[in-house]
Amino acid sequence: MDVLLQQILNGLTLGGTYSLVALGLTLVYGILHVPNFAHGAFYxxxxxxxxxxxxxWGANYWVAMVGSAVVVAVLAALSERLIFHPLRHHEGLHPMIAAIGLLLFLEAGAQALWGADFRRMSTPYGGIVNIFGATAPVQRLLIIAGAFSLMLALHLFLTRTVTGSTIVAMAQNREGASLMGIDATRVAMLTFAISGVLAAVAATLYSPIGLVFPAMGNLVITKAFVIIILGGMGSVPGAILGGLIIGFAEAFAAFYISTDYQDIVAFVLLVVILSLRPEGLFKQRAR
Known part of the structure; x- marks a missing residue:
């Protein structure tokens, strides 16, 4: 029983992190139809x-998280304004090439500033607690609590606020929303900023149990794309469910099969689910 609970905790840890990253990605795609490959670089x-x-600078963990969220939100909003907004009338490869270029630029910039070495982020929550016989690092519990709290906050923001409603309206019909007086430019920048906040918080939560290095976002963004395809392109519930499916699948595969095959599981699931349901678990929708 404790082994099963241990893997459930591991699955929630991975699933919560993946879902946060995938939520930012699916928000941008669902509203702007931009496949933002640079989202992994924001992470x-x-x-x-x-x-x-x-x-x-000796900042507190939570202060560092807030500071990181602000920096990445501004970076994401500037990226929308300076890179994606001029390409808004172009379809096909133009936005994708721009996103890949931004990804490479940010990775090169990080390597120039901080070097290519692997680094370990410290955390004040390095203890271990016992939950019904299973040992759980406090940081993992923090990841689970933080990730799902942020998902709930995002849901309430999109469904209970006027600003969130404008984002939903843009996702449903961009031209119609513009005709109703919604500022499409402001909503687009806000959407990118929110996606940046989600990526930064996910990275700050997960990095103490992982490693920090310039290419760390590549595998995460690949899995995030798998998740939003599984859940249905542009679907917020699909991004959450897809993240949990991948997280649990990887956790159980790492324990019962081998950690060598952990990262392959996401792509095997993608093939299996899309062969049964090509449109993903959820059809595209705003909420």
């Missing part, structure tokens, strides 16, 4: 900013 920048604030 990486969030981790490095938090690491730098704590290691170089």
């Amino acid at each position: 990486m920048v969030g981790a490095f900013v938090s690491y730098h604030l704590m290691a170089a």
